Amino acid sequence: MTTNTAPGAGQPAKISVQEVTKTFALGRETFTALDRVSLDIADNEFVTVVGPSGCGKSTLMNVLAGLETPTEGRALVDGAPVSGPGPERGVIFQQYALFPWLTVRKNVEFGLKTARVPRAERRERAEHFIRMVGLEQFADALPKMLSGGMRQRCAIARAYAVNPSILLMDEPFGALDALTRVKLQEQLLDTWSKEQRTVMFITHDVDEAVFLANRVIVMAARPGRIYDVIDVDLPYPRSEEFRLSPQFAALRNRVWHSVYHQDGRTAPATSPAPSVTPA
Template identity: 85%
Template sequence: MSTPKISVRDVQKVFPVGKEPFVALGGVSLDIADNEFVTVVGPSGCGKSTLLNILAGLEQPTGGAALVDGKPVTGPGPERGVIFQQYALFPWLTVRENVEFGMRTAKVPKGERRERAEHFIRLVGLEQFADALPKTLSGGMKQRCAIARAYAVNPSILLMDEPFGALDALTRVRLQEQLLETWSKERRTVMFITHDVDEAVFLANRVVVMAARPGRIAEVIDVDLPYPRDEDMRLSPEFGALRNRVWHAVYHQRQIKEPAK
């Protein structure tokens, strides 16, 4: 049996909050295969972003282990690209320069750097804006630039924390389709955090539903819908049935009762 690309083993995370500790993650275990697209959905406070930050190496677990290719995550690494809701582009750099930035830091030769940047700029449909500054771009275009920058450093894993959360509904739908088109051409292992049930089902091979207090996995739901996916897919009975199942798993959770003291 092959080693999972990402493996989370009984991960716990406790934050000190005043006199009482806050249990953000209460023992999470999950395997994600190479090139799998997994979405994570759940109510606020269920630890979705905390789990992503641990896999990114930005937080350390209080207990348990997070592994990538069988090796413990001890900090950030070039094999893991992270995309947040905030675009995090350098405002003084053009689209091309932003996409090249990570490769420049990694000392990729100039010719290769330019070639790879142009490839991913075309892939996300920004070739006409390669010399534009971020202030001239729409929110969706900025996020596409961030995705191109993440892909350009050739990570094997993309960790995405609600990257479309601040966008209007139409732009969000278009970027979901754009992301799947890019993923189909440039496969990566993707863990995608969202609050949106439709988005979770539309993108994923599997939907991980989390619950809060403490943060834990409530259910993992297979999405047996074929790729490529489009607007017609969203209107299908199969999509509706999966959406309803995920919705019910998210919004009809029973709280785990604290033991009597």
């Protein structure tokens, strides 16, 4: 069971975003995608990020992934500035990003092969994570033979296989049908409880944000900034009963109102992260 409690004294954040501003040139003008965003995320915490289109959710993830450089401010992982992509950060996109000419097994092994992991260890680790996401019967199948949900499970297995301490997930279930999406949400939480990771999960779906998270970060647009931070102080594991509970409904309504009825206020610049211990 997971609990949300106050962080220990002096406990460093796993991820720390400090006054990050990101602007882009648009012809002779500039567009501010992020405006002085600050956020701390604890080790093994599961944080979801929601907000209206154009609020900078994906830009924030790209900064943490090392794919974008802040115009001002900085992002830290384990106290070290992010200066580019790194093996401690696994990134999962909505588009699966699988190699179509490689089997499920070879896709999951790809990062390990790049890291020169010996063949026997590579195969063992790949098999472990393929079983973990329930694709053992499809290990020799090509991506074109898989459903959308199965492809995303393969992408999740590949990300886990290289043993990152952080998973950055940009709307990974956004293109899936509702039933598949619900099943993958439950499977993701089951995997998270077994394989401890810090997760930042971007979504447009308020129900998904509440179901998955220890905390929901609500962003506002133009310019992109943190608008609200909502604790989901309810235990794991979470199931269909949780989705139908009054507590879930109350949290969902609060997040929905915060996303779609924004009044111009802004949450405190620095949001403390709880100490989280997955089941």
